[in-house]
Amino acid sequence: MSSSHHLQCVSLLKRCKYLVHLKQVHALAAKIGTDADSLFAGKVILLASVTVVDAIEYACRLLATFPSPDAFMFNTIIRGLAESDQPNRSLLTYAQMKGRSLSPDSFSFAFLLKAAANFKSLSAGIQLHSHAIHHGLDAHLFVGTTMVSMYAECGCIASAEKAFDQLPQPNVVAWNAMVTAYFCCGEAPNARKVFAQMPLRNLTSWNLMLAGYTKMGELGEARMLFSEMELKDQVSWSTMIAGFASHGHFEEALGFFRKLIMTQGILWWSNEVSLTAVLSACAQRGAFESGKILHGLIQKTGLNSIVAVGNALLDMYARCGHIAMAQRVFSREMCNKNIVSWTSMIAALAMQGRGEESLVFFNEMVESGIRPDWISLVAVLYACSHSGLVQQGCELFQRMENDYGVQPSVEHYGCVVDLYGRAGLLEKAYDFVTQMPMKPNAIIWRTLLGACSIHGNVELAEGVRMKLAELEPNDSSDCVLLSNVYAMARKWSNVAEVRNSMNEKSMRKDPGWSSVEVNKVVYSFVASDKLSSVREEAIEKLEEIMLKLRMEGYKPQVSNVLHDIEEEEKEDAIVRHSEKLAVAFSIGRMRVEDQVITIVKNLRVCRDCHEVMKLISKAYNRIILLRDRSRFHNFKEGSCSCRDYW
DNA sequence: GGCAAAGCTG
Numbered sequence: 001m002s003s004s005h006h007l008q009c010v011s012l013l014k015r016c017k018y019l020v021h022l023k024q025v026h027a028l029a030a031k032i033g034t035d036a037d038s039l040f041a042g043k044v045i046l047l048a049s050v051t052v053v054d055a056i057e058y059a060c061r062l063l064a065t066f067p068s069p070d071a072f073m074f075n076t077i078i079r080g081l082a083e084s085d086q087p088n089r090s091l092l093t094y095a096q097m098k099g100r101s102l103s104p105d106s107f108s109f110a111f112l113l114k115a116a117a118n119f120k121s122l123s124a125g126i127q128l129h130s131h132a133i134h135h136g137l138d139a140h141l142f143v144g145t146t147m148v149s150m151y152a153e154c155g156c157i158a159s160a161e162k163a164f165d166q167l168p169q170p171n172v173v174a175w176n177a178m179v180t181a182y183f184c185c186g187e188a189p190n191a192r193k194v195f196a197q198m199p200l201r202n203l204t205s206w207n208l209m210l211a212g213y214t215k216m217g218e219l220g221e222a223r224m225l226f227s228e229m230e231l232k233d234q235v236s237w238s239t240m241i242a243g244f245a246s247h248g249h250f251e252e253a254l255g256f257f258r259k260l261i262m263t264q265g266i267l268w269w270s271n272e273v274s275l276t277a278v279l280s281a282c283a284q285r286g287a288f289e290s291g292k293i294l295h296g297l298i299q300k301t302g303l304n305s306i307v308a309v310g311n312a313l314l315d316m317y318a319r320c321g322h323i324a325m326a327q328r329v330f331s332r333e334m335c336n337k338n339i340v341s342w343t344s345m346i347a348a349l350a351m352q353g354r355g356e357e358s359l360v361f362f363n364e365m366v367e368s369g370i371r372p373d374w375i376s377l378v379a380v381l382y383a384c385s386h387s388g389l390v391q392q393g394c395e396l397f398q399r400m401e402n403d404y405g406v407q408p409s410v411e412h413y414g415c416v417v418d419l420y421g422r423a424g425l426l427e428k429a430y431d432f433v434t435q436m437p438m439k440p441n442a443i444i445w446r447t448l449l450g451a452c453s454i455h456g457n458v459e460l461a462e463g464v465r466m467k468l469a470e471l472e473p474n475d476s477s478d479c480v481l482l483s484n485v486y487a488m489a490r491k492w493s494n495v496a497e498v499r500n501s502m503n504e505k506s507m508r509k510d511p512g513w514s515s516v517e518v519n520k521v522v523y524s525f526v527a528s529d530k531l532s533s534v535r536e537e538a539i540e541k542l543e544e545i546m547l548k549l550r551m552e553g554y555k556p557q558v559s560n561v562l563h564d565i566e567e568e569e570k571e572d573a574i575v576r577h578s579e580k581l582a583v584a585f586s587i588g589r590m591r592v593e594d595q596v597i598t599i600v601k602n603l604r605v606c607r608d609c610h611e612v613m614k615l616i617s618k619a620y621n622r623i624i625l626l627r628d629r630s631r632f633h634n635f636k637e638g639s640c641s642c643r644d645y646w
Numbered sequence: 647g648g649c650a651a652a653g654c655t656g
């Protein structure tokens with residue numbers, strides 16, 4: 001191959017973004033003939049492979065085709081695998097490398113330690129550390145810096161400190177790694193101390209502080225630091241937006257985004273990370289109108305060609321209850337799709353109780369050549385359990401390892417427990433739990449307890465409670481579920497007992513909130529909120545509605561009184577559940593023509609509210625779409641799409 | 647060819 005051909009191939013490879021392009025360039029290079037200097041060509045192609053999305057398998061196969069790959073080539077593969085979803089494969093490649101008597105260098109250790117960090121394997125990290133010492137590379141600046149992060153990721157802050165202390169001349173990157181290390185181990189004050197002491201700070205140092213504080217939920221600290229920053233970049237802004245969004249602070253996340261586009265102008269806001277983060281905030285809150293505006297912006301800038309943006313967009317529509325829009329984005333607007341896009345669609349349909357359609361999507365995905373990963377299997381099993389597709393779910397579970405090479409994890413087992421439990425096959429569910437190959441965790445038992453509370457099985461519930469008391473004795477949601485089981489069986493003394501023990505341990509439940517969008521504004525209601533004019537308006541309307549319903553024969557179901565309230569408010573708790581306030585408020589404010597009322601709730605809807613929603617949908621001729629923690633309920637003409645199965 | 651750095655799927 002002539003040198004001009006070389007240059008052409010190299011520049012083509014640099015522009016490759018997707019695997020198809022890579023394969024084309026590779027074929028081209030092979031056609032021109034690369035025999036003379038195949039080693040160089042091999043290196044270039046390998047390097048391109050680890051930077052192209054989803055090309056790591058291709059790169060691994062490529063490595064196997066070289067008769068005598070050198071350390072550089074092995075390092076490249078180790079690096080690619082370290083960032084993949086199976087970082088442990090880096091270590092296997094390292095073993096192969098040693099098998100060929102190739103000596104690891106500083107590059108090898110930097111990538112390998114990164115793999116150990118991503119894999120969160122302390123034992124692998126310690127082993128690599130000793131190998132690094134053996135090769136005299138443990139105090140190498142890059143190796144040492146990654147070692148600091150590795151130990152921190154594995155929870156060993158003392159070892160991270162030691163690794164840092166032995167660096168002869170730590171640079172700003174090493175100092176930054178130390179800051180992150182402290183945050184990683186939950187030591188914000190120490191992170192702050194290091195930040196104050198470091199000889200030199202760059203913008204990344206500041207951004208790391210923002211990320212550290214927001215991840216720990218110390219949003220006030222983050223906000224203060226952010227305002228102190230003289231220089232901000234896209235990372236600073238998106239860290240703030242994502243930080244607030246991930247803690248459920250929708251208004252603030254949106255506020256930061258608005259400020260970003262207003263103060264920084266068009267070039268600055270067209271960043272896919274801040275967009276996905278702000279879309280996620282809209283999705284959580286059910287802020288459809290804001291989401292639609294974002295969709296417009298995305299179309300204008302052409303950012304919907306970025307897969308993550310498209311994914312976030314379709315997820316936003318799905319979670320706002322506009323499944324048709326989600327499908328439209330999926331099939332018409334996204335030219336690039338990945339497994340996340342498919343999984344989002346499967347989950348979206350599953351949340352609507354449209355399990356059969358989820359299965360159709362799942363099969364289409366497989367046919368299109370995407371191998372299901374563990375999370376897409378969780379989604380499709382979830383679809384089965386929420387639609388009562390017991391047989392289909394079981395079959396999928398049984399063949400997932402054989403057909404897709406995914407070993408069932410505790411999450412998949414949890415789906416099957418849910419599958420049996422929701423369907424009322426409680427004994428089968430219990431047997432399944434006792435036969436699991438791994439130790440059932442609290443989530444598994446809680447799923448079973450949830451099934452007991454749906455089907456009112458006191459005996460099993462009490463047994464499960466014992467297990468939960470061992471694993472997580474202080475979980476308030478378990479107590480609520482248990483008290484619901486007792487209440488359904490009218491065992492009031494047991495209800496009181498659970499309630500008292502909750503009081504003694506001074507357990508507090510997550511406060512339940514519901515939000516609703518009326519005339520493009522999102523209103524949120526919390527069961528235990530202070531009185532405000534909006535709340536007053538909602539309460540007044542709710543009383544009027546309840547009076548009307550009572551005259552038509554409604555009687556409150558008290559079995560779920562504990563559902564989402566603080567103990568002090570149990571008096572008229574059931575009347576004031578946040579979803580009831582939200583629906584009352586929107587009936588008062590919305591015109592009858594705006595037929596659909598969409599409510600988003602952070603916890604599961606209780607039985608009484610579920611009944612009331614049905615009655616309201618009939619009495620007021622509205623469609624009420626309610627998204628709770630686990631699914632959508634579509635109330636229409638007095639009945640619900642979940643057919644009381646949730 | 648590295649080391650520290652924000653996002654989408656249960």
